Amino acid sequence: AQSVAQPEDQVNVAEGNPLTVKCTYSVSGNPYLFWYVQYPNRGLQFLLKYITGDNLVKGSYGFEAEFNKSQTSFHLKKPSALVSDSALYFCAVRDENSGNTPLVFGKGTRLSVIA
């Protein structure tokens, strides 16, 4: 079975400080990992993904994520937070052997960046 956990419902960070949104996963094979962002009353926007290769993945809006196989984690990071980064963030996973099945999403973490 595939699962993903986002242990924090809410993350607060001051503008200009680095931010981290945590994600851990569980799959039987190799994971394909994804981050999405959702602004109020909007659909989810794809930020970045890890499929294979370099463990550090860079994505849209200055976000990056690091795949750590030993810790089964894929934390989202940004060196300097902006107020406009305030949104709901979702981590998702798919097992490489799961074919056409949908992504499995975490429950989401609400990020608030305070000016």
Added chain:
Amino acid sequence: SQTIHQWPATLVQPVGSPLSLECTVEGTSNPNLYWYRQAAGRGLQLLFYSVGIGQISSEVPQNLSASRPQDRQFILSSKKLLLSDSGFYLCAWGVGTISYEQYFGPGTRLTVT
């Protein structure tokens, strides 16, 4: 480039009335299609997904149904709405074995009164 459309954007319906939400994708062929519901701005609940015309997998056996009459069209329906059907409905598409990620539409806000 690919785009995904959902309509209507907002909908207010009385309890017991029927529902039809439509989703269409442009710029790709034979996509996988998905319906999700999101309550109170939190987690996503997968309702249905389809890997081809007429092929529907149901994840939540409730009073909702889905159909895929054309390759790039996905419809979510109900014969009689419940108060609990209120929420934000999101359609998504993906090409699962090529790029793996899913892309989401703008959503439909449904309020059942």
